[in-house]
Amino acid sequence: MNPELAALAQRVKGFMPHNEGLALYRAAAEAASQGPLVEIGSYCGKSAVYLGAAAAASGGVLFTIDHHRGSEEMQAGWEHHDAELVDPQTGRMDSLPILRQTLIDAGLEETVVAIVGDSVTIAAHWPSAALVFIDGGHGEAPAHADYEAWAPKVMPGGLLAIHDVFPDPADGGRPPYEIWLRALDDGFIGFAAEGSLRVLRKPVSGPASL
Numbered sequence: 001m002n003p004e005l006a007a008l009a010q011r012v013k014g015f016m017p018h019n020e021g022l023a024l025y026r027a028a029a030e031a032a033s034q035g036p037l038v039e040i041g042s043y044c045g046k047s048a049v050y051l052g053a054a055a056a057a058s059g060g061v062l063f064t065i066d067h068h069r070g071s072e073e074m075q076a077g078w079e080h081h082d083a084e085l086v087d088p089q090t091g092r093m094d095s096l097p098i099l100r101q102t103l104i105d106a107g108l109e110e111t112v113v114a115i116v117g118d119s120v121t122i123a124a125h126w127p128s129a130a131l132v133f134i135d136g137g138h139g140e141a142p143a144h145a146d147y148e149a150w151a152p153k154v155m156p157g158g159l160l161a162i163h164d165v166f167p168d169p170a171d172g173g174r175p176p177y178e179i180w181l182r183a184l185d186d187g188f189i190g191f192a193a194e195g196s197l198r199v200l201r202k203p204v205s206g207p208a209s210l
């Protein structure tokens with residue numbers, strides 16, 4: 001990975017340890033020449049720098065999706081709240097201005113397209129992707145909804161990456177782990193694992209439900 005982008009990614013606010021970001025980069029580098037990369041959960045653009053660096057290296061594109069209003073656990077009073085991300089005009093969370101600045105700083109404005117909206121609504125109109133990275137809402141309903149909406153969009157032979165997969169409940173919430181199990185059950189095949197990142201490959205031919 002381009003060392004300047006690797007250094008920038010580590011400075012951006014967010015939730016992506018560097019070792020996991022590098023594993024994400026490697027997966028994206030494998031997929032980016034085959035079709036578009038899609039990320040659910042841009043936040044301030046930390047993981048988008050790893051994915052976008054891989055897309056840029058092969059002339060690909062990353063679509064990064066977020067409504068920028070924060071997940072449940074990011075609202076005021078919750079564990080992952082950051083008061084700096086509250087828009088004083090509306091009193092609501094807004095991470096979009098920081099995402100835009102991150103993409104400018106990274107020189108990735110041509111490579112990374114920010115899509116602002118609800119991930120499931122967007123999926124309903126989305127054709128397909130060479131890699132889908134799920135890192136949006138981590139609650140039971142949002143995580144399963146993202147899996148159901150986006151797993152079918154992964155091209156045959158394409159990759160599905162899931163963040164915050166914790167086999168031991170002591171380490172974190174269940175839903176990302178549950179959707180990883182669902183993916184295995186649906187026929188996806190393990191491709192890479194690093195920290196809480198899991199990357200799976202969709203078989204070239206398999207059940208139509210995938």
Ligand code: SAH
Nearest residue numbers: 014015041047066067070071118119136137
């Ligand atoms: N990938 C980021 C972290 C993402 S945090 C990083 O590297 O730091 C999860 C993000 O998912 C939040 O910004 C939240 O606004 C977004 N999100 C949650 N539910 C969503 C939904 N239904 N549609 C779009 N974005 C959603």
Ligand code: MG
Nearest residue numbers: 015135163164
């Ligand atoms: Mg995460």
